[in-house]
Amino acid sequence: MKAMIFAAGLGTRLKPFTDHSPKALAEVNGRSLLEHNIHYLQRYGINDVIINVHHFASLVVDKLNENNGFGSTVSVSDEQEALLETGGGLLKAIKFFEGESDFVVMNADILTSLDLGKMIDHHHKSGGMATLAIMKRDSSRQLLFNDDMTLCGWINNGTGEERISRADERKTKFSFSGVQVVSANLMKNIPFSGKFSMIDVYLHQAKNHIIKGFDHTGDLFIDVGKPGSIEQAERLFS
Numbered sequence: 001m002k003a004m005i006f007a008a009g010l011g012t013r014l015k016p017f018t019d020h021s022p023k024a025l026a027e028v029n030g031r032s033l034l035e036h037n038i039h040y041l042q043r044y045g046i047n048d049v050i051i052n053v054h055h056f057a058s059l060v061v062d063k064l065n066e067n068n069g070f071g072s073t074v075s076v077s078d079e080q081e082a083l084l085e086t087g088g089g090l091l092k093a094i095k096f097f098e099g100e101s102d103f104v105v106m107n108a109d110i111l112t113s114l115d116l117g118k119m120i121d122h123h124h125k126s127g128g129m130a131t132l133a134i135m136k137r138d139s140s141r142q143l144l145f146n147d148d149m150t151l152c153g154w155i156n157n158g159t160g161e162e163r164i165s166r167a168d169e170r171k172t173k174f175s176f177s178g179v180q181v182v183s184a185n186l187m188k189n190i191p192f193s194g195k196f197s198m199i200d201v202y203l204h205q206a207k208n209h210i211i212k213g214f215d216h217t218g219d220l221f222i223d224v225g226k227p228g229s230i231e232q233a234e235r236l237f238s
Helices: 033-042 057-066 085-093 116-126 196-204 227-236
Strands: 001-005 048-053 075-076 102-107 110-112 131-135 139-144 153-157 161-163 172-183 213-214 221-223
Touching: 001 033, 001 085, 001 139, 033 048, 033 057, 033 102, 048 057, 057 075, 085 102, 085 196, 102 116, 110 172, 116 131, 116 172, 116 213, 131 139, 131 196, 153 196, 153 213, 221 227
Parallel strands: 001 048, 001 102, 048 075, 131 213
Antiparallel strands: 102 172, 110 221, 131 172, 139 153, 139 172, 153 161
């Protein structure tokens, strides 16, 4: 199985660090987020990875070259001309996954104890087009799932805006953890191009296909998006 790590973002919440370095190279206990997550994937037998780059792209490439991909075979998807967000980034890199039935996609700026092996097994058994790691935790924007853990929609808790894909009466809010297992056909027949979010893809596909949630509430999880979160991550992750 192959994987993609999203590492192209500007990391504005992590300023001033990201004024001179990409967020993916922020260090937690002496190791970059990128290294942490490449090693995380290795623990589940995933050693073939593509990483998208934009902000200080050359620094990411240099770090990978200096460390021989941290033990994995690493390809780079270059977005220096235009930052494509998560959905556009995956679409640009989709040829990397030719011949794969499923693959893993994750954000570079998260650290978690999620059992990815169990999540992959759950994805295979569910028959869904994608499986999203989700948790019960506070977040300004959340995904809505029915009792069968099928994606139904999205909500902005601040504005009350909702985007509904399935009209199930009973919906539960979960926060997305930035880890997903997707089937190869996820990005087919989508009405998006250029710059767009994976959330747009999931809400579109959920209208006619099954997108599942994998609840890993209780696992360690941190979105390393600002300096204070790095200090917290260093207490939780070695």
